[in-house]
Amino acid sequence: MARSTGAQIIARSLRDLGVAVIFGIVGIPVVEIAEEAINLGIKFIGFRNEQAAGYAASAYGYLTGKPGICLVVGGPGVLHAIPGVRPAITRLKHLAATHTDRWLQIGNSNVNAFPFLLLAGSSETHLTSKGAFQELDAISFLTPHTKLALRPATLDAIPDAVQNAYRAAYYGRPGPSFVDLPADMIQGTNSSSANLQRASLIPSPPKPAADETTLFKVAQLLKNAKSPLIVIGKGAAYARASDPINALISKRQIPFLPTPMGKGVLPDGHPLNTASARSTALREADIVLLLGARLNWILHFGSPPKWNPSAKFIQVDISGDELGKNAADPAIAIHGDIATVIPQLQTHLSTWHYNPESSPYSSHLLAAKEKNLATAAKKAADTTIPMTHSSALSAIERTLHSLSPPNDGRIVYVSEGANTMDVSRSVFPVSYPRLRLDAGTHATMGVGMGYAIAAYAAYNGVGAPPGEASIAAAESVGKPGKKKIVCLEGDSAFGFSAMEVETMARYGMDILIFVVNNGGVYHGDADDESKWKELQDATLGSGNSAKGGKGLRSTSLSFGTQYEKMADMVGGLGLVARTPEEVEQATRKGWECGKVCVVNVIVGKGEGGKLEFGWQASSQTSGYDGGPNGCSDAVGGEERREKGKGGRGSRL
Secondary structure, three states, X not given: OOOOEHHHHHHHHHHXXXXXXXXXXXXXXXXXXXXXXXXXXXXXXXXXXXXXXHHHHHHHHHHHOOOEEEXXXXXXXXXXXXXXXXXXXXXXXXXXXXXXXXXXXXXXXXXXXXXXXXXXXXOOHHHOOOOOOOOOOHHHHHHHHOOEEEOOOOHHHHHHHHHHHHHHHHOOOOXXXXXXXXXXXXHOEOOOOOOOOXXXXXXXXXXXXOOHHHHHHHHHHHHOOOOEEEEEOHHHHHOOXXXXXXXXXXXXXXXXXXXXXXXXXXXXXXXXXXXXXXXXHHHHOOEEEEEOOOOOHHHHHHOOOOOOOXXXXXXXXXXXXXXXXXXXXXXXXXXXXXXXXXXXXXXXHOOOOOOHHHOOHHHHHHHHHHHHHHHHHHHHOOOOOOEOHHHHHHHHHXXXXXXXXXXXOOEEEEEEXXXXXXXXXXXXXXXXXXXXXXXXXXXXXXXXXXXXXXXXXXXXXXXXXXXXXXXXXXXXXXXXXXXXXXXXXXXXXXXXXXXXXXXXXXXOOXXXXXXXXXXXXXXXXXXXXXXXXXXXXXXXXXXXXXXXOOOOOOOEOOXXXXXXXXXXXXXXXXXXXXXXXXXXXXXXXXXXXXXXXXEEEEEOOOXXXXXXXXXXXXXXXXXXXXXXXXXXXXXXXXXXXXXXXXXXXXXX
């Protein structure tokens, strides 16, 4: 029997596990793994930065329900890929205050519960501690931050190591795992392949059911509720629980609230969706059923003044560690798979359904919705030039929905940025799960381009002829056929990974990217180039205000940056839009062009003011909860205003 190299064994192990796509950046020694994987029919998507590759692999895991694979070199490659991982230990959540800090950037996968397998090369085993090329003790470094981190002891142990790491990422609460692959192991050759144990397909994870005693308690609480609320998180979307949740809400007539990535588990247009009356729902709910949603900062920890001080929270979560956190009561928490637990709960509820006339709750929700719909319509109709975020995004929404209505489920939205992400949540409705990706639980900026590539690969496949979809890895939602990936990017957020536009072009991904350009982080400095130049001169010391603090602020970006050129330089289509009419024209051209397209959407600078996290904001809000589809953000709609002004804060 012919002998195999370590690279061949690794590639075969991935193929045997059913891996279809690898994301990453190659170099010595992992290039050999990528080449062998390609030879076996696995698609390799090469990125320009390991950070974006890690984000893509983690999002691919979320969309497909199986671990996404990221392949990088050792040392700096591992460090750059860390944002896709995220620490598994709670203490690291509070080590730093900014999104740019490396430790807070230790990723996405664990904090978002995305299944993710990181494979990395490393220096030769016999050179350990000698200062070898890109030497890093990655096992010690990543063990606290992953579900499993290991290095196979021999070439023959590779299949078992890769399979164990894959299963660890996949089973229980999904998360990251890591396999360290030394150069001498990748490039080495085993004695014989005859007795080599192969990796094998891993069955879908077990789906634990709920304890019947706890279900009885929960059913009694719901039956006696005056103001019940169901909160639907992205965990419900990942669990593929749309059908049982729809049955529960339709039969029991309980109002529901989706979290940002829980949107679409039930259609945003559902009459019981309270997203447009979010503040009212939180303030008045007495019994809250959490389905795959955590009581973290996104839900204000379940604490007053945002929440009713008397509210009882019932958690349904696959992770036992999550139960009883913050305001939740562990005595009524349910450890189980959402899609399995809900039919059990239905049995205990028998013929009961919520009677909206039992309290003023329903009428209060309806009144808040009507008020906020009027406010949203007014914002969308704003004719000010430069455009506002609301008017620009509304023009995009109108055009996209004329091309593909929400009920078709043919558009996947990826959004990041302070204002852009906040406003877009309320502007763009979705009718199916996993058709909206954003900065997520860790509020990570820079995920957009990687997420978009992951969505394209998951829903459309890679390598299909133009205009056609190849075999997709993700479960089909909406109408069959190719999906359009639409990115809604703030100009600051786009800058984190803008070079991945070249990656999209290289792999024939006709992704449509809108860069909403206000010339700054949160807000810009000027709506006029000459005024901005004066500020720049002051900053550089050539103006009259060099020492007066009147120059460019810490949030400043260049005025009028031509982001559309990013598409032009790689053979895509670059467009500029300054009015709603130009936005509509650019949207149609970008939709139809058949290649990557970047639309530079010029909006006003916005107003400066006090910037604060929404969960730190005063309980005094304007009362606006969201747009016509609800802003299911943790600090939705106008609650995110910069205080006293008209701008918006960020959840960076």
